[in-house]
Amino acid sequence: MPAFNEMHEPGVAGAxxxxxxxxxxxxxxxxxxxxxxxxxxxxxxxxxxxxxxxxTFAVYGDDDAEExxxxxxxxxxxxxxPEWTRLEAGLEQxxxxxxxxLLDVYGKRECVAAGxxxxxxxxxxxxxxxxxxxxxxxxxxxxxLAGIDLVRTGPDEFYVLEDNxxxxxxxxxxxxNREVMMRLFPELFSEHRIAPVETYTDALLDxxxxxSPRAGDSDPTVVLLTPGPFNSAFYEHSFLADKLGVExxxxxxxxxxxxxxxxxxxxxxxxxxxxxxxxxxxxIDPLCFRPDSILGVPGLMGAYAAGNVTLANAVGTGxxxxxxxxxxxxxxxxxxxxxxxxxxxxxxxxxxxxDALAEVLDRLPELVVKECAGSGGYGMLVGPTxxxxxxxxxxxxxxxxxxxxxxxxxxxxxxxxxxxxxGLAPRHVDLRPFVLTGADKVxxxxxxxxxxxxxxGSLVVNSSQGGGTxxxxxxxx
Amino acid sequence: xxxxxxxxxxxxxxxxxxxxxxxxxLDAAMRLSALPSSYAGVSAEWESAVATAGVxxxxxxxxxxxxxxxxxxxxxxxxxxxxxxxxxxxxxxSNSRAVRTALTSxxxxxxxxxxxxxxxxxxxxxxxxxxxxxxxxVMRTSLAFDGSAHRTMLRNDAYWFLRLGMAxxxxxxxxxxxxxxxxxxxxxxxxxxxxxxxxxxTTILREVSALTAYRxxxxxxxxxxxVADLLILNRQxxxxxxxxxxxxxxxxxxxxxAYGRSGPAQREASAILSRLDRSKIEQVFRxxxxxxxxxxxxxxxxxxxxxxxxxxx
Numbered sequence: 001m002p003a004f005n006e007m008h009e010p011g012v013a014g015a016x017x018x019x020x021x022x023x024x025x026x027x028x029x030x031x032x033x034x035x036x037x038x039x040x041x042x043x044x045x046x047x048x049x050x051x052x053x054x055x056t057f058a059v060y061g062d063d064d065a066e067e068x069x070x071x072x073x074x075x076x077x078x079x080x081x082p083e084w085t086r087l088e089a090g091l092e093q094x095x096x097x098x099x100x101x102l103l104d105v106y107g108k109r110e111c112v113a114a115g116x117x118x119x120x121x122x123x124x125x126x127x128x129x130x131x132x133x134x135x136x137x138x139x140x141x142x143x144x145l146a147g148i149d150l151v152r153t154g155p156d157e158f159y160v161l162e163d164n165x166x167x168x169x170x171x172x173x174x175x176x177n178r179e180v181m182m183r184l185f186p187e188l189f190s191e192h193r194i195a196p197v198e199t200y201t202d203a204l205l206d207x208x209x210x211x212s213p214r215a216g217d218s219d220p221t222v223v224l225l226t227p228g229p230f231n232s233a234f235y236e237h238s239f240l241a242d243k244l245g246v247e248x249x250x251x252x253x254x255x256x257x258x259x260x261x262x263x264x265x266x267x268x269x270x271x272x273x274x275x276x277x278x279x280x281x282x283x284i285d286p287l288c289f290r291p292d293s294i295l296g297v298p299g300l301m302g303a304y305a306a307g308n309v310t311l312a313n314a315v316g317t318g319x320x321x322x323x324x325x326x327x328x329x330x331x332x333x334x335x336x337x338x339x340x341x342x343x344x345x346x347x348x349x350x351x352x353x354x355d356a357l358a359e360v361l362d363r364l365p366e367l368v369v370k371e372c373a374g375s376g377g378y379g380m381l382v383g384p385t386x387x388x389x390x391x392x393x394x395x396x397x398x399x400x401x402x403x404x405x406x407x408x409x410x411x412x413x414x415x416x417x418x419x420x421x422x423g424l425a426p427r428h429v430d431l432r433p434f435v436l437t438g439a440d441k442v443x444x445x446x447x448x449x450x451x452x453x454x455x456x457g458s459l460v461v462n463s464s465q466g467g468g469t470x471x472x473x474x475x476x477x
Numbered sequence: 478x479x480x481x482x483x484x485x486x487x488x489x490x491x492x493x494x495x496x497x498x499x500x501x502x503l504d505a506a507m508r509l510s511a512l513p514s515s516y517a518g519v520s521a522e523w524e525s526a527v528a529t530a531g532v533x534x535x536x537x538x539x540x541x542x543x544x545x546x547x548x549x550x551x552x553x554x555x556x557x558x559x560x561x562x563x564x565x566x567x568x569x570x571s572n573s574r575a576v577r578t579a580l581t582s583x584x585x586x587x588x589x590x591x592x593x594x595x596x597x598x599x600x601x602x603x604x605x606x607x608x609x610x611x612x613x614x615v616m617r618t619s620l621a622f623d624g625s626a627h628r629t630m631l632r633n634d635a636y637w638f639l640r641l642g643m644a645x646x647x648x649x650x651x652x653x654x655x656x657x658x659x660x661x662x663x664x665x666x667x668x669x670x671x672x673x674x675x676x677x678x679t680t681i682l683r684e685v686s687a688l689t690a691y692r693x694x695x696x697x698x699x700x701x702x703x704v705a706d707l708l709i710l711n712r713q714x715x716x717x718x719x720x721x722x723x724x725x726x727x728x729x730x731x732x733x734x735a736y737g738r739s740g741p742a743q744r745e746a747s748a749i750l751s752r753l754d755r756s757k758i759e760q761v762f763r764x765x766x767x768x769x770x771x772x773x774x775x776x777x778x779x780x781x782x783x784x785x786x787x788x789x790x
Binding site: 229238241242247248249250252253263264265266267268 | 478479480481482483574575577578634638732736788789790
């Protein structure tokens with residue numbers, strides 16, 4: 001089955017030239033009228049802009065700088081306003097359900113009592129955090145930031161692929177892609193009504209301030225906690241701290257005294273209310289988690305448990321990133337919200353179930369098999385693009401340890417026209433919208449980060465696997 | 478601001494200042510050693526450059542005898558020497574990088590560009606012209622750093638910590654130069670006269686780029702006591718100890734005002750400044766130039782520790 005090209009109406013068998021979808025009409029006309037040399041020049045300019053920004057990436061990375069210059073494609077991806085409105089409602093529903101689920105996981109576990117999800121998937125989950133048992137984070141918010149990955153297979157078919165409720169990254173690309181596009185193609189921006197994305201940083205700051213543990217505090221102190229300059233996402237950390245106007249702190253800049261968190265400033269200790277942490281659970285407090293971590297803050301969990309500081313995201317949210325847990329999201333959404341999921345899950349076989357395993361083993365060459373705890377496109381099998389040997393090797397791993405895998409059909413991910421060495425050609429894409437949950441409301445910036453698999457036919461969009469990015473336009477008609 | 482950020486700013490400025498000072502010392506030494514020995518004597522200039530840089534022990538452990546080549550290599554280009562010019566620029570850049578957002582892009586890009594240039598550097602100490610060009614480039618780099626900070630940065634604590642680091646390092650450098658060369662300035666040498674001393678005195682002035690300044694201030698032939706006066710007490714001379722302390726106290730005062738309280742650093746610094754202000758150069762010589770300088774160096778190191786204690790950790 002051919003993939004859905006988002007620029008075209010779904011193909012009718014035998015039709016010679018495809019019909020351009022309404023939302024892409026102007027862009028398509030512009031692309032057709034623009035001389036190829038102009039597009040090539042703009043593409044070089046884009047590279048130049050990014051290299052200049054990229055210099056900022058490169059100086060941080062030293063030797064491995066190159067791999068962090070993620071390729072940028074100049075052809076934008078367009079989503080219509082009605083499509084976005086639908087997605088937005090589904091994302092908000094999903095974020096609310098995720099929060100309700102995690103509150104329940106670390107609370108009464110009603111979802112288990114009601115038979116929605118097996119208990120062992122929660123209690124034996126490597127991401128389950130015993131320290132969080134019975135602990136309610138300020139304002140009951142667990143997932144302040146989610147990077148919910150969506151894929152599309154047709155005009156009306158969207159699926160949630162992953163919830164990414166730990167420390168999702170990539171938002172700096174969303175912001176910088178737009179910045180570069182506005183400089184390169186001002187004429188396109190005057191012809192289209194494109195929803196702005198620059199509002200993201202304000203929305204993030206409002207979200208973080210709303211969850212301050214100090215009731216009625218009009219001016220909470222927010223900081224961004226980074227593992228430091230040697231972390232691969234450090235550029236994003238410093239970029240965001242700068243845009244938010246908050247201090248970019250390392251573990252050693254913070255200390256805990258009498259269950260309150262302070263940062264060391266030139267004006268003496270200053271109390272910290274909200275920590276947007278870009279540090280994994282295992283590293284945040286050597287007294288509680290990995291004792292060898294020098295990145296964290298001794299005593300931080302104590303201050304957190306005492307309700308004196310907010311961690312965004314909360315500790316222990318990784319439970320919902322587990323791919324077996326993910327497979328229960330439609331039921332969990334119904335359980336917590338009383339509604340059907342507005343955006344579907346990708347159908348998923350849980351290999352822990354003998355019947356499902358048998359079917360998966362039977363159909364291995366056509367399926368995608370993933371590790372429940374995996375991420376970043378690593379440790380997975382894409383049946384249709386794998387050799388016989390690769391499939392058989394994977395089969396052995398699967399049989400040895402079925403409970404740690406899930407399987408999904410190989411989706412025909414939608415494509416978008418993308419600038420390639422041989423001109424415009426369709427490439428597969430996904431979408432990561434950034435969903436912010438505060439004490440007051442859920443905020444979602446229109447669009448998100450579109451990732452594109454630059455290799456022809458490839459379905460793997462992860463930047464660690466050769467994926468690129470595109471600017472994403474939500475278009476008001 | 479974060480103490481760590483202030484610490485990085487403070488040390489960025491110190492390292493840039495130190496690189497500049499080393500470049501001036503080496504430049505003056507190259508000049509002096511180029512003179513015929515009948516004028517300059519058998520030059521102890523390279524030995525004294527090492528002593529002025531405060532790295533005599535590490536140098537002798539590695540090289541033994543101080544020759545032009547070994548000293549240039551060690552003080553300018555040796556990454557194993559944490560006080561070499563290249564190490565200073567690298568340290569300044571890594572400190573700046575840690576607080577990139579506290580610096581303006583002009584200031585950051587300047588120090589980053591200098592560091593990038595170092596990566597392409599292929600030093601050859603036997604090539605006089607290339608070495609001179611390098612030293613000249615180092616001096617211009619520090620001018621660009623100071624200049625862009627002065628022209629582009631907000632006048633807030635970030636700027637004040639930068640200025641504070643620069644002035645404390647500069648006071649230390651001038652005092653160490655005097656400490657190594659004080660014997661040349663002692664009055665009992667004056668009758669000896671002769672070209673050797675004259676070149677030595679003018680070299681001291683050259684090392685802090687003050688030869689022309691001397692003539693404008695005193696309108697006299699170079700006399701050792703006035704050289705000491707210029708470098709210790711004269712507030713017009715930007716590298717003098719008194720001028721450095723004027724900068725130090727005023728930046729500490731800005732900080733005290735911004736944070737709403739002053740502390741031991743402010744008290745120590747203004748005590749040192751008023752001691753310098755009350756002194757006359759004749760008195761300093763009577764009490765012993767050497768003792769005065771070593772006392773000052775001690776006070777300056779103590780102030781640096783007090784600043785760190787009060788603000789940076």
